Amino acid sequence: xxxxxxxxxxxxxxxxxxxxxxxxxxxxxxxxxxxxxxxxxxxxxxxxxxxxxxxxxxxxxxxxxxxxxxxxxxxxxxxxxxxxxxxxxxxxxxxxxxxxxxxxxxxxxxxxxxxxxxxxxxxxxxxxxxxxxxxxxxxxxxxxxxxxxxxxxxxxxxxxxxxxxxxxxxxxxxxxxxxxxxxxxxxxxxxxxxxxxxxxxxxxxxxxxxxxxxxxxxxxxxxxxxxxxxxxxxxxxxxxxxxxxxxxxxxxxxxxxxxxxxxxxxxxxxxxxxxxxxxxxxxxxxxxxxxxxxxxxxxxxxxxxxxxxxxxxxxxxxxxxxxxxxxxxxxxxxxxxxxxxxxxxxxxxxxxxxxxxxxxxxxxxxxxxxxxxxxxxxxxxxxxxxxxxxxxxxxxxxxxxxxxxxxxxxxxxxxxxxxxxxxxxxxxxxxxxxxxxxxxxxxxxxxxxxxxxxxxxxxxxxxxxxxxx
Amino acid sequence: xxxxxxxxxxxxxxxxxxxxxxxxxxxxxxxxxxxxxxxxxxxxxxxxxxxxxxxxxxxxxxxxxxxxxxxxxxxxxxxxxxxxxxxxxxxxxxxxxxxxxxxxxxxxxxxxxxxxxxxxxxxxxxxxxxxxxxxxxxxxxxxxxxxxxxxxxxxxxxxxxxxxxxxxxxxxxxxxxxxxxxxxxxxxxxxxxxxxxxxxxxxxxxxxxxxxxxxxxxxxxxxxxxxxxxxxxxxxxxxxxxxxxxxxxxxxxxxxxxxxxxxxxxxxxxxxxxxxxxxxxxxxxxxxxxxxxxxxxxxxxxxxxxxxxxxxxxxxxxxxxxxxxxxxxxxxxxxxxxxxxxxxxxxxxxxxxxxxxxxxxxxxxxxxxxxxxxxxxxxxxxxxxxxxxxxxxxxxxxxxxxxxxxxxxxxxxxxxxxxxxxxxxxxxxxxxxxxxxxxxxxxxxxxxxxxxxxxxxxxxxxxxxxxxx
Numbered sequence: 001x002x003x004x005x006x007x008x009x010x011x012x013x014x015x016x017x018x019x020x021x022x023x024x025x026x027x028x029x030x031x032x033x034x035x036x037x038x039x040x041x042x043x044x045x046x047x048x049x050x051x052x053x054x055x056x057x058x059x060x061x062x063x064x065x066x067x068x069x070x071x072x073x074x075x076x077x078x079x080x081x082x083x084x085x086x087x088x089x090x091x092x093x094x095x096x097x098x099x100x101x102x103x104x105x106x107x108x109x110x111x112x113x114x115x116x117x118x119x120x121x122x123x124x125x126x127x128x129x130x131x132x133x134x135x136x137x138x139x140x141x142x143x144x145x146x147x148x149x150x151x152x153x154x155x156x157x158x159x160x161x162x163x164x165x166x167x168x169x170x171x172x173x174x175x176x177x178x179x180x181x182x183x184x185x186x187x188x189x190x191x192x193x194x195x196x197x198x199x200x201x202x203x204x205x206x207x208x209x210x211x212x213x214x215x216x217x218x219x220x221x222x223x224x225x226x227x228x229x230x231x232x233x234x235x236x237x238x239x240x241x242x243x244x245x246x247x248x249x250x251x252x253x254x255x256x257x258x259x260x261x262x263x264x265x266x267x268x269x270x271x272x273x274x275x276x277x278x279x280x281x282x283x284x285x286x287x288x289x290x291x292x293x294x295x296x297x298x299x300x301x302x303x304x305x306x307x308x309x310x311x312x313x314x315x316x317x318x319x320x321x322x323x324x325x326x327x328x329x330x331x332x333x334x335x336x337x338x339x340x341x342x343x344x345x346x347x348x349x350x351x352x353x354x355x356x357x358x359x360x361x362x363x364x365x366x367x368x369x370x371x372x373x374x375x376x377x378x379x380x381x382x383x384x385x386x387x388x389x390x391x392x393x394x395x396x397x398x399x400x401x402x403x404x405x406x407x408x409x410x411x412x413x414x415x416x417x418x419x420x421x422x423x424x425x426x427x428x429x430x431x432x433x434x435x436x437x438x439x440x441x442x443x444x445x446x447x448x449x450x451x452x453x454x455x456x457x458x459x460x461x462x463x464x465x466x467x468x469x
Numbered sequence: 470x471x472x473x474x475x476x477x478x479x480x481x482x483x484x485x486x487x488x489x490x491x492x493x494x495x496x497x498x499x500x501x502x503x504x505x506x507x508x509x510x511x512x513x514x515x516x517x518x519x520x521x522x523x524x525x526x527x528x529x530x531x532x533x534x535x536x537x538x539x540x541x542x543x544x545x546x547x548x549x550x551x552x553x554x555x556x557x558x559x560x561x562x563x564x565x566x567x568x569x570x571x572x573x574x575x576x577x578x579x580x581x582x583x584x585x586x587x588x589x590x591x592x593x594x595x596x597x598x599x600x601x602x603x604x605x606x607x608x609x610x611x612x613x614x615x616x617x618x619x620x621x622x623x624x625x626x627x628x629x630x631x632x633x634x635x636x637x638x639x640x641x642x643x644x645x646x647x648x649x650x651x652x653x654x655x656x657x658x659x660x661x662x663x664x665x666x667x668x669x670x671x672x673x674x675x676x677x678x679x680x681x682x683x684x685x686x687x688x689x690x691x692x693x694x695x696x697x698x699x700x701x702x703x704x705x706x707x708x709x710x711x712x713x714x715x716x717x718x719x720x721x722x723x724x725x726x727x728x729x730x731x732x733x734x735x736x737x738x739x740x741x742x743x744x745x746x747x748x749x750x751x752x753x754x755x756x757x758x759x760x761x762x763x764x765x766x767x768x769x770x771x772x773x774x775x776x777x778x779x780x781x782x783x784x785x786x787x788x789x790x791x792x793x794x795x796x797x798x799x800x801x802x803x804x805x806x807x808x809x810x811x812x813x814x815x816x817x818x819x820x821x822x823x824x825x826x827x828x829x830x831x832x833x834x835x836x837x838x839x840x841x842x843x844x845x846x847x848x849x850x851x852x853x854x855x856x857x858x859x860x861x862x863x864x865x866x867x868x869x870x871x872x873x874x875x876x877x878x879x880x881x882x883x884x885x886x887x888x889x890x891x892x893x894x895x896x897x898x899x900x901x902x903x904x905x906x907x908x909x910x911x912x913x914x915x916x917x918x919x920x921x922x923x924x925x926x927x928x929x930x931x932x933x934x935x936x937x938x
Contacts, residue, residue, distance in 0.1 A: 102823060176914050182890060183889075184895070188894045189892055190916075191922055191937075196660060198661065352652035353573055386655050423651065425657045430657070442658065442659060445645050
């Protein structure tokens with residue numbers, strides 16, 4: 001990149017926030033799973049939509065590609081520049097203001113660089129609840145959550161990030177600012193632009209702020225681990241829990257024996273949670289807006305009926321807030337725990353609920369066929385049909401050799417997913433990792449429309465190139 | 470239209486379903502409010518997406534414009550051809566199959582021409598609930614509900630049609646069929662096409678089928694009318710009801726004294742509902758998944774606390790299922806009742822909740838200024854901030870003269886709405902009626918993006934021309 005161009009970008013954000021020192025840039029290029037090794041000549045850290053607007057104007061004039069980055073927690077490389085090293089990396093971290101909290105209207109206007117956990121805490125101080133919750137909440141940012149339409153554990157009751165957003169402010173690839181920060185839930189005035197930017201992974205524009213819904217803060221919760229025999233039983237249990245719990249059912253996480261075992265040992269917990277081991281487990285969470293024991297009472301009713309109906313085999317209810325947190329920690333740390341067991345080929349999929357049992361049975365055969373001895377670590381948000389179907393290397397096998405099976409494994413598992421009309425990327429997005437899958441599994445009609453949309457928004461192709469399409 | 474072209478369309482749908490007899494076409498051109506007087510040389514009634522695909526292929530080849538129509542209940546003329554009489558009218562009524570009901574997955578695959586009430590009944594037979602509910606449910610169709618992103622009285626708890634839809638099947642303007650009938654709630658694989666078609670009022674393609682979410686059927690409800698002093702008190706009451714009721718709060722309809730009076734007399738009910746008259750009323754509905762009196766108990770708690778806190782002044786709980794229905798009927802027939810009071814200038818708006826009291830006070834001054842003596846009939850889905858702010862003519866004034874104030878009144882009221890960052894079309898859409906408003910109140914950036922999207926999907930401009938943009 002020419003010095004003169006770097007100079008012009010520097011004028012926009014100030015010398016301190018236009019970084020060319022590769023040692024300072026390095027952390028921004030490090031990515032969780034080590035799958036991508038992007039390069040950039042320049043890191044910009046703008047502080048306002050206006051600065052980003054100027055950056056995009058200059059980028060358009062000079063045909064310079066821009067890669068926006070939030071908390072850098074994405075799992076598909078959407079936030080990473082490619083290896084050619086020609087794209088400018090644009091960190092959103094300084095757009096970190098909570099602009100407004102509106103208690104009567106139950107919404108918040110928040111900038112893209114605000115960290116999810118900071119927002120959760122901030123609104124909790126006002127006795128409100130922002131439900132989005134995921135393992136990376138301590139570092140992921142709202143803009144990234146929106147650009148990837150983040151999911152997580154609260155989708156069952158509150159929906160994905162898409163459902164939680166009322167309006168957006170976006171800087172377009174040509175630098176114009178779209179102010180669509182609506183404060184109302186219902187707005188049928190023209191095409192739905194908001195939902196185009198949500199989930200577009202920064203390829204259509206840069207989300208700079210959003211209006212997000214707030215909810216009444218639950219006053220209490222009740223949490224249990226349940227042991228059961230099969231995915232079918234887990235589905236029966238889900239139906240029962242939904243019928244009794246309705247909107248109070250705020251968590252229903254499913255995991256295989258191995259998933260829980262790995263997490264228990266990662267958390268240095270020597271005891272199993274239940275007296276015996278079970279093939280499958282469910283972490284169930286009931287929340288209540290009242291503080292009168294309703295959550296525990298509803299959970300107890302559900303468990304009792306499930307035990308009596310031979311739907312579940314055993315259950316343990318958390319006896320303290322601390323134990324509730326520990327139960328959730330066991331769920332949240334499965335991914336980290338799995339790392340210690342060696343290389344892992346990941347699938348972030350959604351399956352229609354009724355087809356989950358067949359899918360799990362058939363996928364196991366595929367895995368054994370492709371990688372004999374590989375260990376399936378299957379867990380996820382069963383209430384949403386969203387499974388993290390991860391395949392850990394067989395014991396003693398070379399990790400690099402095993403990981404060479406990635407594409408083949410993905411392709412076969414995703415083919416099965418599509419056979420059941422599911423999704424081959426349920427919550428992590430496409431990024432760089434799943435572009436081939438998108439080409440394989442989306443219809444040519446859908447791909448063609450997407451290309452048309454991309455061209456309409458970004459005719460020069462400067463907006464996060466090489467991602468999604 | 471040339472005879473030869475009519476012949477070619479006729480070959481696609483069969484002679485019986487290509488109608489040129491204007492007497493038979495007439496009912497399709499009659500529209501609820503009598504605001505539009507469209508003409509067409511040809512009405513087609515295809516029976517499948519494949520036939521629609523052939524129709525659109527022919528339309529593309531011959532540059533013939535097509536206007537899709539559902540139950541013809543839309544209020545902004547989106548389903549009506551223009552007066553030039555060159556567009557072919559395409560009725561969706563024969564695509565009326567419920568293709569699949571999936572109980573375990575809680576979804577239904579339904580064709581666009583299915584009548585909403587038929588769907589509600591059909592899924593109720595399987596102990597499931599499809600929540601969308603609006604006054605025209607006996608004749609409106611699912612395709613129209615999707616194309617207008619319908620709202621209604623259940624949005625508070627279940628969301629708009631957009632929130633209720635998992636996937637779509639769409640015939641594009643060039644005749645290609647987009648099969649995006651996903652069965653899963655979470656799918657982050659590329660741009661969100663579904664939400665572009667929803668609410669696009671048939672200007673980007675023709676929705677032919679959809680996957681819709683189902684819910685557990687509530688086992689009981691409790692319904693009350695509440696009298697209160699002001700919009701501010703209604704907001705306080707809403708907060709209280711939400712804090713206690715959470716997801717059980719399934720209706721919160723707000724109405725002015727005059728709205729209820731008109732409806733009572735329309736329903737030939739001589740008694741007022743409460744001992745005294747009140748300036749404002751709220752119809753509150755609590756639903757429960759259990760059949761153990763929970764709904765009534767929660768409603769009673771809410772009312773008691775509201776009375777004790779001087780938030781509301783009086784309340785009456787419906788004492789039977791029949792009375793519950795009557796309470797709702799009073800709400801649903803306000804629009805019909807209003808017709809008897811003369812001409813009415815309509816506004817379908819959304820206001821951020823906290824701003825509703827100020828809006829109502831300021832809008833009243835605007836009305837009095839433009840049309841002295843005009844009577845405001847204000848009612849709506851307060852939980853969503855959605856008001857039907859209708860202005861009925863002064864007593865004894867000529868209706869035609871009064872209705873000439875339509876544009877001026879709209880523009881002034883909508884300007885106030887936009888000042889509060891609300892929506893000038895909350896649930897009815899743009900159609901023909903609000904195109905000028907769209908041009909006035911959307912930013913040039915938003916309009917420009919919308920034009921670009923329209924061009925991408927429909928370069929020939931044959932898809933429901935003259936609507937939205």
